[in-house]
Amino acid sequence: MSYIDVFNGDADGLCALHQLRQADPQESQLVTGIKRDISLLQNVQAGSGDQVTVLDISLDKNRADLLRLLEAGAQIRYFDHHYAGEIPPHAALEAHIDTDANVCSSLLVSRYLEDAYLPWAVAAAFGDNLYTAAEQAAVPLGLNDEQLDQLKLLGTCLNYNGYGSSLDDLIYHPDALYRLLSPYADPFAFIHEEPGYTRLKEAYQTDFDNVAAITPDYADDGHALYVLPDARWARRVSGVYANQLAQDYPQRAHAMLTTRPEGGYLVSVRAPLNNKRGADELCRQFETGGGRQAAAGINHLPIRDYDAFVAAFRAAF
Structure with a gap:
């Protein structure tokens, strides 16, 4: 028997897996990638007796490989909050999927584990820009404002990475x-004792300082669209900057277009926080697009589709 853990490389995927492996430590094969690399099950080979855990990647985007692995005899646990489409009925599939806009995969895992490692789920929810859900989930922990801010920064930095x-x-x-x-x-031990976290936090703060001076390429009362340069710092900070803008202007939809080295744009979209829906439907109109109701993206938007995207963005919100 082998254990294979497949997880999104963002705060939600990391914290979801961390909770599960705190509860059930196992030596496992890790399958992950950048946040946008969501077709991860294509990288998995598993068969009879193997245990595959899948965290925070869309079932719909991985359907063919999920069915392949089930037919090969693998046992699969699946936790996710992205658009899933029809969930295959199969005795070897244990699916914990909830696409509510106020839920993330780490909160689903925390629910499954009866909140045994709840602070990690709170950090993940903050990282996924679910501030209200994070604060509500944290109530039983009795944290003070400083501790909540530390978990918020932790989730933001994990997501940024x-x-x-x-x-x-x-x-x-x-x-x-x-x-x-x-x-x-304990996440607070990680925050205070891990040198690697200090390095990550400093990189995040430097990149965020770089992006603060950029002005919108398009803006009106309900929308703001930014175009970031072809630079590593811009690609790293694009999503967390979109999250911050969504918090600062909750009545407005946001789009962050980061110029790709090979041409075109990497797109992050945030629905207005006061009406968290429509981001996934907008992005699925374009090839390589997907996500969830409140936050979605497009891995490659050709330059020729810029005007079409702006029109669709304005129409969607």
Whole structure:
């Protein structure tokens, strides 16, 4: 028997896996990538007796490989909050999928584990820009404002690390970042004691300072669209900057277009926080697009489709 853990390389995927492996430590094969690399099951070979855990990647985007693995005899646990489409009925599939806009995969895992490692789920929810859900989930912990802010920054930094057009853009490969987390049952110990977190936090703060001076390429009362340059720092900070803008202007939809080295744009979309829906439907109109109701993206938007995207963005919200 082998254990294979497949997880999105963002805060939600990392914290979901960390909770599960705190509860059930196993030596496992780790399958992950940049945040946008969601077709991860194509990288998995498993058969009879193998246990595959899948965290925070769309079932719909991985349907063919999920069916392949089930037919090969693998047992699969699946936790996710992205658009799933029809969930295959199969005795070997244990699906925990909830696409509510106020839920993330780590909160689903926390629910499954009866909140045994709840602070990690709170950090993940903050990282996924679910501030209200994070604060509500944290109530039983009795944290003070400083501790909540520390978990918020932790989730933001873990999420920041997942953004980029390739692994070369990232501060840490996500499996390396998971291995930094794994010795720490307490997130506050990780925050205060792990030198790798200090490095990640400093990189985030530097990149965020760079982006603060950029003005919108298009803006009206309900929308703002930014175009970021072809630079590693811009690719890294694009998603967390979109999250921050969504918090600052909750009545407005946001789009962050980061120029790709090979041409075109990497797109992050945030629905207005006061009406968290429509981001996934907008992005699925374009090839390589997907996501969830509140936050979605397009891996490659050709330059020729810029005007079409702006029109669709304005119409969607």
